Amino acid sequence: MSRSIRIVVTIVLFGLLFLVRAYEMDLFYDPLIEYFQNDYLYKTIPEIDTWRLAVDMLFRYTLNTLISLGIIYMIFYxxxxxxxxxxxxxFAxxxxxxxxxxxxxxxxxxGYLFPFYIRRFIVHPLFLIILLPAFFYHRKLVRKKN
Structure with a gap:
């Protein structure tokens, strides 16, 4: 696959990540979005359908994962x-x-911080932000070694 096509596909995949984020309220059930945006220090947790939330988190995580894996493949091939x-x-x-x-x-x-950050890792593609520099560094080490 030519380099220019890989660049275009990578840009499209990053666009898809932005679209998932932009339409999160329409696509996924997550009452914690509003809870963590407002005065969560002073409010009680809203009524939550735990199974529905878990399934929607799985769906969102899978969607973000597939797009992220596509980005990793397009960048590093x-x-x-x-x-x-x-x-x-x-595993994560x-x-x-x-x-x-x-x-x-x-x-x-x-406390609210630990669940807040765990939820953030589940619903946002933060592992991509961690893995991209790690793979760039690994690739640099491998090239330097040879």
């Missing part, structure tokens, strides 16, 4: 990076959704 990232995304989701569900059951009694 390396299936090993995509495979590693896929396993990382899958399993851990984060369990912890988030437990925190949700306790109504964030231990």
């Amino acid at each position: 390396n299936k090993k990076y995509v495979k590693f990232s896929g396993f990382l995304y899958m 989701f399993m851990i984060m959704i369990i912890v988030f569900s437990l925190l949700l059951r306790t109504s964030f009694e231990s």
Whole structure:
């Protein structure tokens, strides 16, 4: 695949990430969006359908993951990076959704920051921001070694 096509596809994929974020209120059930935007320090947690929230978080995480894996593949054109990232995304989701569900059951009694950041990692493609520089650095080390 030519470099110019990969650049265009990468830009389109980043655009898709922005669209997912722009239409999050329409696409996904997440009453915590408004909760964390407003005076969450002084309000109680809104009524939440836990299963619906978990399923929608899974859907959003999967959507962001697939787009992120496409970006990683288009930038590095390396299936090993995509495979590693896929396993990382899958393992991270399993851990984060369990912890988030437990925190949700306790109504964030231990504080709001930990669940806030776990939710943020689930609903936003933050692993992409971590993985891209890591893969660039790894690629630089491999080239320097050879």
